[in-house]
């Protein structure tokens with residue numbers, strides 16, 4: 001059963017009399033568990049829908065509608081599947097106390113992997129989940145492999161019951177499921193020979209493994225530092241070179257580069273970022289793989305529409321991780337807009353200075369950094385700093401921030417999106 005949370009005006013759902021609180025019980029006699037069942041089972045032109053209204057009345061509707069016409073309702077979010085692992089580098093373990101409850105949930109959910117590209121380990125799949133992935137052809141899935149050696153993987157995940165990933169992936173691949181994969185590189189555990197073996201094993205799958213990324217492990221002040229550590233520049237260089245060594249064969253055999261290090265791996269290694277074409281269409285840009293090259297391409301594509309900013313002073317808030325790479329982005333942005341961009345690197349006061357990603361910046365740290373910059377006319381914040389409700393990780397809202405500052409603030413994904421409209425008069 002799934003609950004309806006909203007109904008669009010003039011939609012099929014409204015015409016049927018569905019309303020917030022209506023329970024969707026089954027479609028064509030099959031019980032509904034979550035949004036996946038709903039989407040896949042209602043993909044037919046004709047369906048038999050069984051609902052329970054908020055007053056307890058049970059109704060069956062025979063619905064006929066043109067293929068693709070939405071029903072016009074929103075569903076309650078699915079109950080998140082909890083993670084079965086205890087990785088040393090777990091982000092959740094690294095959170096300080098006192099944040100929103102939802103941030104402490106360790107989710108490891110194949111449904112969100114399919115829908116949003118969240119990485120999942122597939123260690124908590126039940127037989128029913130495996131059936132659904134195959135029946136609904138949930139592809140591609142984003143999978144944290146880390147190591148194909150089962151002993152190393154179980155050690156990294158701190159889960160002695162983690163299934164062997166190779167047969168697991170093969171079982172899905174035989175049914176046409178494809179994967180984007182990642183290796184979070186923990187030095188001394190899954191780099192060196194283990195990384196080499198992991199890439200060999202994944203490549204041997206053939207086209208079922210669409211891509212692979214190598215991401216350096218990130219720790220906070222609160223992580224289990226006695227169990228894992230950050231990689232050295234030399235270790236990052238070795239991992240990046242290991243990935244790069246695969247490119248000639250991958251290009252020759254499949255016309256893709258297939259594996260690449262995250263931007264942060266290159267930054268920590270002190271290596272120049274690869275050319276844009278290495279990222280094969282930026283399939284893992286949300287994972288920090290190719291973000292800088294992607295931004296450069298977005299700016300180049302939008303350059304003609306970025307006029308009217310000449311000599312304006314625009315602050316760019318960023319985490320310390322991206323700050324050294326930002327000139328690569330701001331230089332073409334300055335050429336396109338002729339504005340004066342000023343970088344505002346913000347140190348993470350909540351997680352400690354070792355946490356440098358923009359998405360984890362607390363609103364209070366941003367506010368404190370910006371209070372000292374009254375001369376700015378506009379400030380762009382990374383869009384990933386806030387959740388869907390406009391809240392930073394420390395619960396400060398964007399509104400709470402703007403109230404305290406004398407300039408306009410805009411959230412931005414690629415800079416070009418936030419520079420289309422002129423400043424408010």
Ligand code: SF4
Pocket residue numbers: 083084085086087089090091092106107108121157
């Ligand atoms: S898979 Fe590991 S890192 Fe991810 S939530 Fe579970 S314990 Fe944390």
